[in-house]
Amino acid sequence: MSTTSETPVLDTLMAMTADSIERCGLAPDMLILSRIAALVAMDAPPVSYLAHLEPAMREHMTASQLQDVLVAIAPIVGTARVMSAAAHITEALGIAIAVAEDEAARMGGR
Template identity: 90%
Template sequence: MSTTSETPVLDTLMAMTADSLERCGLAPDMLILTRIAALAAMDAPAVSYLAHLEPAMQEHMTAAQLQDVLVAIAPIVGTARVMSAATHITEALGIAIAVADAGNANPNTM
C-alpha cells in the first residue's frame, strides 16, 4: 500500500474518529465523556487525553464533569486506573498550556 501523506498514522486516526463521529448518535458532550471513560479504562497515555481537550473545551465542559466521570467509573475500572487517568489528564493539560504559551511567546523576548 502506497501513501502520499507524511503522517499516515495520524491521518488514519483522524479518519477513524471522523467515521465514529458520523455514525454516533450521542450528543457531543456525552461522546467526549464516554471517550474519557474509555481512555481511563484502557490506561491511555496523556497524549490520548490531549486529543480530547479541545473538543471538551468547545463543548464548555468543566473539570467537575471530568471528575464526575472518573468517580462514576472508579468502582468498575479500579483505583489504580482512575488515579492514572487523573495524572494523564493533568499531564495533557500541562502539554496544552505549554503549547499555547509557546504559540503566544514573543520571539523578541527570547
C-alpha cells in the same frame, strides 16, 4: 502504499475518529465523556487525553464534569486506573498549555 501526508498515522486516527463521531447518535458532550471513560478503562497515555481536550473545550465541558466521570467509573475500573488517568490528564493539560504558550510566543515574535 504511497502517502502524500507527513503524518499518515495521525491522519488515519483522525479519520477513524471523525467516522465514529458521524455514526454515533450521542450528543457531542456525552460522546466525549464516553470516550474519556474508555480511555480511563484502558489506562491510556497522556497523548490520548490530549486528543480529546479541544473537542471537550468546544463542548464547554468543565473540570467538574470530568471529575464526575472519574467518580462514576471508579467502582468499575478501580482506584489505580482512576489515579493513573488523573495523572495522565494533568500531563496532557500541561502539554496543551506548553504548546499554546509556544504558539503565542511565536505569534508575538512576528
